[in-house]
Amino acid sequence: MTSEELRKIFNQKKQKIERTVSKKGIVKEKLVEGFEKTTFEEFQxxxxxxxxxxxxxxxxxxxxSTHKLFNDAISGARHNWTRGGKRGKRLELDRVDPSKKYDELQNLVWCCYWCNNAKSNFFTKVEFEPIAKExxxxxxxxxEQH
Ligand SMILES: [Zn+2]
Known part of the structure; x- marks a missing residue:
């Protein structure tokens, strides 16, 4: 992982507000949780x-492995599961306990796209263990078949 890649991950994970405008002109704002106080140096x-x-x-x-399967999705060898190339290129950041803020770095781990999706904000770490194993x-x- 280069410092540049790490900075990209950090910047993508900063807390932000996503604004969408409906056909009727109704503006909706959604808070996307992420780093608020954490600096890049702390993240590094x-x-x-x-x-x-x-x-x-x-x-x-x-x-x-996730990068190999990402490339399969992009090349068409597999159904494109990457949400428009936005997910699954590498490991993602997950909050083990989703009730904690991203700034609580000791609560962060790297996880694959599939575990991140499946665990969501529903299963606890312990509840998720047998699912992750499969x-x-x-x-x-x-x-292995690749
Ligand atoms: Zn996983």
């Missing part, structure tokens, strides 16, 4: 101990 320090190289915190899928197995099988 966290990154060094974040075990990105160990893969998804829940299922163990590596960033290399996701990891399924992804591993796909990569």
């Amino acid at each position: 320090t966290w990154f060094k101990i974040s075990k990105y190289q160990d893969g998804c915190n829940y299922c163990g899928t590596s960033s290399i 996701i990891g197995k399924a992804i591993k099988k796909m990569i």
